[in-house]
Amino acid sequence: MTKDGITIILAPLQGYTDLTFRNVFSDHFSGVDEAVAPFISTMGQMRLKPSRIKDVAPENNKKLFIIPQILGNVAKDFIFLADHLYEMGHKKINWNLGCPHSKIANKMRGSGLLMYPDKIDAFLENVLPKISNTLSIKLRLGRKSKNEIFNLLPVLDKYPLDEIILHPRTGIQMYEGTADHDVFEKAMDLSRHRLTYNGDITDLKSFHIVQNKFPDIKRFMLGRGLLSNPFLAEDINHILIDKNKNDRLKKFHDDLFDNYQAIFSGPAHLTGRMKGFWRYLGPSFKDSKKQLKKIFKADSITKYQDSINSFFETKPEFN
Numbered sequence: 001m002t003k004d005g006i007t008i009i010l011a012p013l014q015g016y017t018d019l020t021f022r023n024v025f026s027d028h029f030s031g032v033d034e035a036v037a038p039f040i041s042t043m044g045q046m047r048l049k050p051s052r053i054k055d056v057a058p059e060n061n062k063k064l065f066i067i068p069q070i071l072g073n074v075a076k077d078f079i080f081l082a083d084h085l086y087e088m089g090h091k092k093i094n095w096n097l098g099c100p101h102s103k104i105a106n107k108m109r110g111s112g113l114l115m116y117p118d119k120i121d122a123f124l125e126n127v128l129p130k131i132s133n134t135l136s137i138k139l140r141l142g143r144k145s146k147n148e149i150f151n152l153l154p155v156l157d158k159y160p161l162d163e164i165i166l167h168p169r170t171g172i173q174m175y176e177g178t179a180d181h182d183v184f185e186k187a188m189d190l191s192r193h194r195l196t197y198n199g200d201i202t203d204l205k206s207f208h209i210v211q212n213k214f215p216d217i218k219r220f221m222l223g224r225g226l227l228s229n230p231f232l233a234e235d236i237n238h239i240l241i242d243k244n245k246n247d248r249l250k251k252f253h254d255d256l257f258d259n260y261q262a263i264f265s266g267p268a269h270l271t272g273r274m275k276g277f278w279r280y281l282g283p284s285f286k287d288s289k290k291q292l293k294k295i296f297k298a299d300s301i302t303k304y305q306d307s308i309n310s311f312f313e314t315k316p317e318f319n
């Protein structure tokens with residue numbers, strides 16, 4: 001938490017902010033106080049393979065406080081998984097009501113459930129008395145319409161929730177358009193719950209716009225903004241460390257690469273994962289399109305590493 005009482009939360013980004021990323025990120029950057037881990041889906045059969053929960057094992061997550069997230073809509077499966085996570089030592093769990101992807105939403109999971117406040121009501125009525133610790137919810141304004149949230153908030157008011165993390169877009173918007181601050185404000189005024197703001201905080205300017213508009217909001221969740229600028233939480237917290245951004249980014253990159261190399265089996269898997277990060281980080285460097293192209297074209301580990309070394313040798317200007 002900053003001196004101003006502000007908490008910065010790393011958003012769950014499936015395929016990016018896994019255990020490896022969170023640990024390496026915490027070794028290289030500061031200013032992030034906690035993270036919600038990418039979702040774990042409930043399984044009908046109630047089978048629980050260790051590989052599905054390894055990402056949130058407390059013994060592997062000592063560097064950054066994490067909140068596991070569950071995606072699902074069947075109460076008994078949710079209770080089973082949540083209880084397991086509480087038994088592992090977690091105090092908080094988050095329910096994913098925001099995932100916008102139609103494959104998931106069409107099965108009434110993630111943002112697909114937002115059009116059905118009665119189902120959410122029945123789910124919470126069933127689940128909350130049976131789980132042994134606190135629950136928070138991460139959601140969007142609705143699936144199809146921004147007004148869906150207004151039918152849902154009175155339902156959520158009935159239950160004890162740790163917090164509501166609101167990303168003010170609809171599910172069908174995916175990431176198009178802008179986050180709607182006006183509807184966020186209305187939701188904040190109508191809800192009795194603590195709200196956390198999430199969406200499109202990409203630099204200090206966008207952070208301050210949100211902070212000035214919502215002075216009562218103390219918790220901010222940042223996702224893509226931290227991938228494209230890993231220094232952002234330090235900037236928000238006025239932390240001045242080593243000014244040499246390129247050196248720090250290169251060390252962070254190499255550490256991330258080494259850690260993924262140790263766990264991924266094939267080279268394509270490894271370079272694919274690393275290129276994913278470059279899609280966010282790359283555009284933060286000025287005039288480096290040509291160099292970045294080389295990184296994305298690299299089809300072997302050697303070519304990938306060469307392209308990274310020559311990229312940093314050009315001393316690209318960050319931000």
Ligand SMILES: Cc1cc2nc3c(=O)[nH]c(=O)nc-3n(C[C@H](O)[C@H](O)[C@H](O)COP(=O)(O)O)c2cc1C
Nearest residue numbers: 011012013014038039096167199200201222223224
């Ligand atoms: C690649 C990707 C993966 C995501 N995975 C998850 C997830 O597992 N759970 C979740 O609640 N939200 C997920 N989200 C949504 C983010 O947590 C966040 O709500 C969204 O990106 C808006 O915040 P931002 O503008 O700060 O990135 C994902 C978003 C992206 C782009």
